[in-house]
Amino acid sequence: MSTRRHSLSRLRPVSLSARLLAGTLIATFIASASPAAAQAASLEPRVKKLESEMKAVQRKVFPGASDRFFEPEISAPTAAPNTTGVSASAPITDLLQRVDTLENQITRLTAQTEENGFKLGQLEKRLTLIEEKAAAAAAAAVAPAPTGTTxxxxxxxxxxxxxxTPAAGAATTGAAAAAPSxxxxxxxxxxxxxxxxxxxxxxxxxxxxxxxxxxxxxxxxxxxxxxxxxxxxxxxxxxxxxxxxxxxxxxxxxxxxxxxxxxxxxxxxxxxxxxxxxxxxxxxxxxxxxxxxxxxxxxxxxxxxxxxxxxxxxxxxxxxxxxxxx
Structure with missing residues (x-):
């Protein structure tokens, strides 16, 4: 009986110390997590606003909303399953990943816009060339040809x-004109x-x-x-x-x-x-x-x-x- 009490008296101080240490660690974790959570909370509305604006730009540039051109929605990368019950990444890390996603989408849209602008310029040049050729052809059609070069x-x-001479014909601008008298x-x-x-x-x-x-x-x-x-x-x-x-x-x-x-x-x-x-x-x-x-x-x-x-x-x-x- 005395031996059992002696064992219990030795175990109780250890359990109490462990509980105190655990409490200290939890408080420290909560204190350190609070600033990150506050920062994440302040960034969340801004990121959501950027994401909504990005979607509007995508719909404007690609009105068909086809998956061939862009992803219909911008979302943060899906976290890997965590069996421990603890978040795999802090909220601020999730927000930074979403911002990176937005920047990548903006880069893609900028490149697409520049490419479309270049193609439009090439089409305008071709159209101008076609119009000039058409005008030259019209001028040649109405201009009379010289009837002699000697x-x-x-x-x-x-x-x-x-x-x-009347037998040879005359310079005319019509399709069929009479020979000069x-x-x-x-x-x-x-x-x-x-x-x-x-x-x-x-x-x-x-x-x-x-x-x-x-x-x-x-x-x-x-x-x-x-x-x-x-x-x-x-x-x-x-x-x-x-x-x-x-x-x-x-x-x-x-x-x-x-x-x-x-x-x-x-x-x-x-x-x-x-x-x-x-x-x-x-x-x-x-x-x-x-x-x-x-x-x-x-x-x-x-x-x-x-x-x-x-x-x-x-x-x-x-x-x-x-x-x-x-």
Missing amino acids: GAPGAGVGAPPARV AERVAAVSAIEKPQTADAGEDAYLYGYRLWEAKFLPEAQAQLRFALDKHPKHKRSSYTRNLLGRAYLDDGKPSAAAKMFAENYEKEPKGDRAPESLYYLGDALIKLNEKPKACIAFAELAEVYPDVAAGRLSDRLAAGRRSAGCK
């Missing part, structure tokens, strides 16, 4: 309809061809004389020949402008507008660039494109103020009235 020996001047051929042949040492000047002047004599198809063919044969000649600005006027006088405002615009764009400092802007506006009025005509007139006044206030002032004012420019 000139008098040493003259450097093309041989448009002056060399054409003998009288017209004789009248065109009577137009004197200049023959000097400057073949480019001769080609332009001959086209001018044909235009002045109202032989418009013949003038168009000759001026086109002059441009093709002497594209860098000092008279190139004159030639394009006059070719546009020949189209305009011949009732072809669309072809005229293209030629006037080409002259201004290719040689903005050319001698007839201001006139081409004015006649471009005139052609656009005839095409019932009055707002665009006002743009051409405004460009003339802005780029060439001296000419707009000088030799073209009266015609510019009349053109603006016709177009209803404000």
